[in-house]
């Protein structure tokens with residue numbers, strides 16, 4: 128087993144937050160030493176927790192449409208790695224909606240796994256939690272509107288949930304400017 132496979136196996140066996148996770152630990156990640164594109168999102172929802180397949184939901188369908196890729200490409204681990212800010216489903220907030228990713232997760236696993244994926248050329252930085260870690264403080268809309276400043280290595284995106292439909296309508300530059308750039312860069316990165 129190579130170092131990345133060993134580290135991924137350790138991550139999949141992680142139980143550090145067991146006492147705080149309502150459905151228990153089930154780390155969901157996809158990593159490969161040959162992957163050229165990396166997706167860093169938020170944390171699994173209940174459906175992904177059940178299936179163990181990242182972005183296996185309506186948000187994933189929207190993300191694939193934004194990227195211009197089909198499922199077989201999206202789930203080709205040798206080309207696309209997926210490493211969320213929290214690897215396990217965190218539960219729900221009292222007022223509704225999922226809790227934030229577990230705070231300790233990314234600081235533990237990202238620095239161990241990311242250096243073992245030297246082929247990554249483009250990272251999609253999805254949602255406020257990933258953007259706070261990789262891009263620094265600031266509102267999501269400002270990060271995404273300023274996407275050219277982070278290229279060619281990083282490309283910020285909103286979380287592609289149903290809540291983003293209204294945001295997309297209010298920010299027409301996203302469809303007009305960012306999505307064509309995203310699709311072109313994804314295609315070029317994946318070869």
Ligand code: SF4
Nearest residue numbers: 141143144214215232
């Ligand atoms: S959320 Fe991260 S740190 Fe917590 S149990 Fe899951 S893999 Fe481990």
